[in-house]
């Protein structure tokens with residue numbers, strides 16, 4: 001694993017990165033609890049991808065860049081600027097939910113305030129929307145960069161080819177990201193693709209692609225930094241394949257023990273990115289175990305408070321269910 005000091009980030013920034021990773025994990029655990037006690041209807045989680053997601057988000061300028069996430073990107077959205085309460089409001093489907101005011105499914109993250117654009121449920125359609133956003137940046141001569149993520153199964157959708165081809169032709173400021181967790185619901189990679197790496201596909205379109213270890217914060221951060229700088233300078237798109245784990249079932253509606261072997265699930269526990277990042281932060285002298293325990297307590301009360309506040313907020317009025325769904329309304 002690359003040493004954290006090679007990131008060029010300050011101690012404070014690295015501690016903030018770790019806090020995002022820990023917040024993402026603990027908040028997701030809360031979202032699972034809420035589904036299991038029947039207070040919310042659904043959760044789909046990014047446990048196993050948090051370190052790569054935070055490294056990605058921190059390589060962008062969230063003030064001016066655009067993020068088009070997919071449903072596993074909660075931790076990336078936190079690192080991009082959304083709050084714990086924003087996320088829980090979405091889970092409860094409350095009127096104050098910044099993603100869609102309770103009109104979308106949970107986990108379809110969006111925030112007008114933070115340039116995060118909510119995706120549609122047909123997978124990978126955000127790749128084309130992100131390409132359009134990047135084209136707008138080019139036409140408007142702004143130096144903003146777009147980033148769109150998807151899973152490795154969804155990356156095989158036909159529209160991804162259209163998005164990458166158009167982005168390459170126009171040299172658009174966009175980074176395409178595949179979070180490769182080796183599974184598309186119950187379908188393993190042998191039935192998803194025959195090429196060796198998703199990153200290799202970039203070459204066919206005329207730009208660079210790279211596969212990085214999603215547990216290695218610095219490897220991910222450095223790759224994104226390089227491609228974001230190039231895109232901002234007008235050098236066009238790049239593709240980053242983040243190798244991550246899917247530590248949970250696909251969603252709160254399935255049971256992965258039916259289609260994944262016990263051995264695989266056991267082995268995955270040894271590759272937990274939170275545990276690896278925590279060890280690295282301690283070993284390299286950025287945090288002590290005691291400081292992490294304090295952070296755990298702070299996050300627990302932050303999540304408890306946000307849960308209580310979000311739960312107490314009003315649901316959308318059924319009579320207004322289409323308000324904000326169409327473009328003419330400015331919600």
Ligand SMILES: Cc1ncc(C[n+]2csc(CCOP(=O)(O)OP(=O)(O)O)c2C)c(N)n1
Pocket residue numbers: 072121122123150151152153154155179181183184185246250
């Ligand atoms: C066009 C389309 N086909 C099928 C689905 C149903 N579906 C939702 S998620 C998913 C699996 C996606 O797997 P992958 O892209 O590997 O991402 P992961 O969930 O593993 O992160 C499928 C088939 C969908 N939402 N949209």
